[in-house]
Amino acid sequence: MSRAEPETTPQDDAARAGWLYYVGGMTQDQIATELGISRQRAQRLVTRAMAEGLIHVRLNHRLQSCLDLESELRNRFGLIRCRVMPSLGQGGDPVATVASAAAAELERFLRQSEPLVIALGTGRAMRGMVDALTPMAAMQHRIVSLIGNISPDGSASFFDVVMRIADKVRAPHYPMPVPVISPTPEENAAFHALPPVRRVVDLARNADVVFVGVGQMSEDAPLLTDGFFTRSELEEMWAAGAAGEVAGWVYDSSGSYLDVGTNRRTGGVPVAPGLARPAVGVAAGATKVNAIRAALKSRIINILITDETTATAVLSQS
Amino acid sequence: MSRAEPETTPQDDAARAGWLYYVGGMTQDQIATELGISRQRAQRLVTRAMAEGLIHVRLNHRLQSCLDLESELRNRFGLIRCRVMPSLGQGGDPVATVASAAAAELERFLRQSEPLVIALGTGRAMRGMVDALTPMAAMQHRIVSLIGNISPDGSASFFDVVMRIADKVRAPHYPMPVPVISPTPEENAAFHALPPVRRVVDLARNADVVFVGVGQMSEDAPLLTDGFFTRSELEEMWAAGAAGEVAGWVYDSSGSYLDVGTNRRTGGVPVAPGLARPAVGVAAGATKVNAIRAALKSRIINILITDETTATAVLSQS
DNA sequence: GAAATGAGTGAGCATTTAATCGCACTATGG
DNA sequence: CCATAGTGCGATTAAATGCTCACTCATTTC
Numbered sequence: 001m002s003r004a005e006p007e008t009t010p011q012d013d014a015a016r017a018g019w020l021y022y023v024g025g026m027t028q029d030q031i032a033t034e035l036g037i038s039r040q041r042a043q044r045l046v047t048r049a050m051a052e053g054l055i056h057v058r059l060n061h062r063l064q065s066c067l068d069l070e071s072e073l074r075n076r077f078g079l080i081r082c083r084v085m086p087s088l089g090q091g092g093d094p095v096a097t098v099a100s101a102a103a104a105e106l107e108r109f110l111r112q113s114e115p116l117v118i119a120l121g122t123g124r125a126m127r128g129m130v131d132a133l134t135p136m137a138a139m140q141h142r143i144v145s146l147i148g149n150i151s152p153d154g155s156a157s158f159f160d161v162v163m164r165i166a167d168k169v170r171a172p173h174y175p176m177p178v179p180v181i182s183p184t185p186e187e188n189a190a191f192h193a194l195p196p197v198r199r200v201v202d203l204a205r206n207a208d209v210v211f212v213g214v215g216q217m218s219e220d221a222p223l224l225t226d227g228f229f230t231r232s233e234l235e236e237m238w239a240a241g242a243a244g245e246v247a248g249w250v251y252d253s254s255g256s257y258l259d260v261g262t263n264r265r266t267g268g269v270p271v272a273p274g275l276a277r278p279a280v281g282v283a284a285g286a287t288k289v290n291a292i293r294a295a296l297k298s299r300i301i302n303i304l305i306t307d308e309t310t311a312t313a314v315l316s317q318s
Numbered sequence: 319m320s321r322a323e324p325e326t327t328p329q330d331d332a333a334r335a336g337w338l339y340y341v342g343g344m345t346q347d348q349i350a351t352e353l354g355i356s357r358q359r360a361q362r363l364v365t366r367a368m369a370e371g372l373i374h375v376r377l378n379h380r381l382q383s384c385l386d387l388e389s390e391l392r393n394r395f396g397l398i399r400c401r402v403m404p405s406l407g408q409g410g411d412p413v414a415t416v417a418s419a420a421a422a423e424l425e426r427f428l429r430q431s432e433p434l435v436i437a438l439g440t441g442r443a444m445r446g447m448v449d450a451l452t453p454m455a456a457m458q459h460r461i462v463s464l465i466g467n468i469s470p471d472g473s474a475s476f477f478d479v480v481m482r483i484a485d486k487v488r489a490p491h492y493p494m495p496v497p498v499i500s501p502t503p504e505e506n507a508a509f510h511a512l513p514p515v516r517r518v519v520d521l522a523r524n525a526d527v528v529f530v531g532v533g534q535m536s537e538d539a540p541l542l543t544d545g546f547f548t549r550s551e552l553e554e555m556w557a558a559g560a561a562g563e564v565a566g567w568v569y570d571s572s573g574s575y576l577d578v579g580t581n582r583r584t585g586g587v588p589v590a591p592g593l594a595r596p597a598v599g600v601a602a603g604a605t606k607v608n609a610i611r612a613a614l615k616s617r618i619i620n621i622l623i624t625d626e627t628t629a630t631a632v633l634s635q636s
Numbered sequence: 637g638a639a640a641t642g643a644g645t646g647a648g649c650a651t652t653t654a655a656t657c658g659c660a661c662t663a664t665g666g
Numbered sequence: 667c668c669a670t671a672g673t674g675c676g677a678t679t680a681a682a683t684g685c686t687c688a689c690t691c692a693t694t695t696c
Contacts, residue, residue: 009382011379012379012382012383015377015379015381015404016381016404018377019377019403019404019406020404020406020407020410022375023375023377023406023414023415023418024406024407024410024414024415026406026407026410027681027682027683028682028683029681029682030407034407038645038646039646039682039683040646040647041644041645041646043683043684044645046683047684053378054377054378055375055376055377055378056375056376056377057341057373057374057375057376058373058374058375058376058452059333059336059337059341059372059373060371060372060373060374060452060453061329061330061333061367063330063333063334064327064330065330085337086333086334086337086338088337088338088341088342088344089338089342089344089348089352092338092342092344096341097342100341111429134376134378135378345651345652345653346653347652356675357653358675358676358677359674359675359676361653361654362675364653365654
């Protein structure tokens with residue numbers, strides 16, 4: 001037979017194979033026959049469709065145990081909303097667990113017709129959320145970064161989250177053109193005095209919705225492993241009672257921002273505690289428990305998206 | 319034996335197993351270990367999670383060929399919107415193909431905050447759509463049936479679609495308490511004269527959105543196989559040029575309702591052609607091609623959700 | 637112009653999954 | 667109290683899947 005159309009992209013093929021497999025329930029052999037390709041190729045297309053996120057899988061049932069945890073967290077910390085996903089066991093990646101729920105929460109806001117300013121932090125949780133996001137047209141909103149996008153080595157990888165999300169929803173986006181953490185308070189202030197920076201800062205400060213990850217301040221603190229802190233800075237923060245970090249701003253176990261160390265040189269906008277506007281924290285993992293509890297206490301975040309084991313741990317102590 | 323927690327339902331277990339399998343990417347063996355059950359049991363739970371619709375799978379990519387068909391259908395028939403899903407090959411069930419897309423379209427309306435009156439027909443396509451619908455709170459809307467729910471044998475199975483959807487979204491619902499087709503025009507008129515019926519009819523007639531399947535009038539007409547038509551009635555309609563049927567009302571190949579046969583005794587509300595409010599037709603399958611084309615011509619429906627082969631066929635003739 | 641690189645391909649094989657079967661347990665009605 | 671139908675379970679076996687490897691072909695690099 002003759003394939004008249006040469007105009008199918010590889011991704012099209014992958015999507016079609018994945019569709020036939022997951023929705024149509026066909027075997028890879030049948031797909032191979034249907035599309036006139038070898039079984040191996042069909043298998044690769046199916047794998048690829050999943051890997052590239054062309055196929056979305058969602059759980060459509062609320063586990064009773066998760067619902068219980070949600071209501072307890074809501075009551076204990078006075079949250080607007082809370083979402084607890086089932087854990088994936090010790091082998092599983094907590095980020096993957098919460099990513100789809102976080103994406104759903106974000107979509108909830110994106111679907112609103114009145115224009116919103118949506119501020120975002122960075123980190124693995126945010127990255128996972130954006131990857132799980134379904135592309136949709138939501139140009140009415142503005143996406144703004146809370147945190148500087150200039151990293152110590154000069155790379156702009158932190159730019160990624162805001163750029164990727166803005167790309168998926170075709171919304172205007174505002175990266176924060178300052179260093180994540182400047183060498184001196186003066187240099188940080190100099191950046192923030194620049195008019196373009198001030199405009200982004202104002203936008204972020206008055207955002208209608210905030211999405212952030214939550215960083216732990218233990219040995220494996222993201223800010224340390226990613227090279228934004230030195231070890232001595234971390235120890236200085238420990239001495240001051242550091243419990244966690246949101247958007248680069250370090251707070252103690254009661255959820256109050258510290259006035260020492262890097263906090264005097266951090267660029268961008270801290271997430272103000274106790275406000276009424278939605279502030280969504282996306283975080284899961286055993287090491288983050290204390291950081292999450294502290295952020296909830298002062299209501300730096302008032303919506304929490306986490307997994308079952310983390311939720312249990314957050315509630316168990318305190 | 320001792321069951322320590324009596325507080326996990328079988329469905330909870332199935333959902334958890336399905337989550338671990340599809341989202342966590344774990345093997346059924348790992349799940350069995352994780353949950354402390356046998357492999358076979360894990361496998362049964364996973365299967366069940368899928369069968370009961372606890373796991374939703376969606377395609378997150380638009381195939382170029384489908385996009386092309388969509389824009390051509392939109393232009394040709396002046397549609398508001400059109401959605402073409404990839405076909406599942408000759409073995410596949412067309413209803414399964416379009417169900418998830420139809421559900422997504424319905425959810426689009428359900429998510430709107432201003433209250434809507436949503437009118438629905440019946441049939442396999444509607445049933446599939448409702449099954450694929452994600453449960454969500456949308457109490458602001460009212461769900462009303464376009465078609466009678468009393469079938470010839472007295473059963474109320476047609477009630478199902480409206481009831482199920484209302485159950486899933488917790489919205490008030492209004493079944494149409496009249497026979498689908500009455501034995502005589504007089505009896506039909508008598509039913510429609512009843513005040514409670516009139517209220518439902520008024521609601522349906524002024525609905526903000528309409529969702530319907532499209533029935534073919536060939537040998538395998540749903541109205542015939544489901545026992546609402548006799549064969550002689552079908553032949554009478556053929557003689558008058560019957561091409562298809564929407565919500566029980568039969569129209570010819572130009573999409574005009576006929577004034578013969580059962581149309582004089584059909585209960586409920588016909589979908590008025592050519593209106594501006596969205597009227598979504600959900601239909602796929604080779605036998606429905608003519609019925610779909612006719613419904614599009616007079617714009618009984620102005621949004622179409624179908625599959626690739628059907629879309630191609632609808633466009634090929636005419 | 638030749639070698640290197642890298643993505644894509646098909647074959648064979650190990651692992652994982654689905655289907656079938658027989659057995660035990662339970663509820664229901666004689 | 668026993669018989670019987672129905673349901674769920676584990677073991678076995680057939681099918682399907684995923685993984686590795688050697689190979690090709692096109693493009694790049696020296």
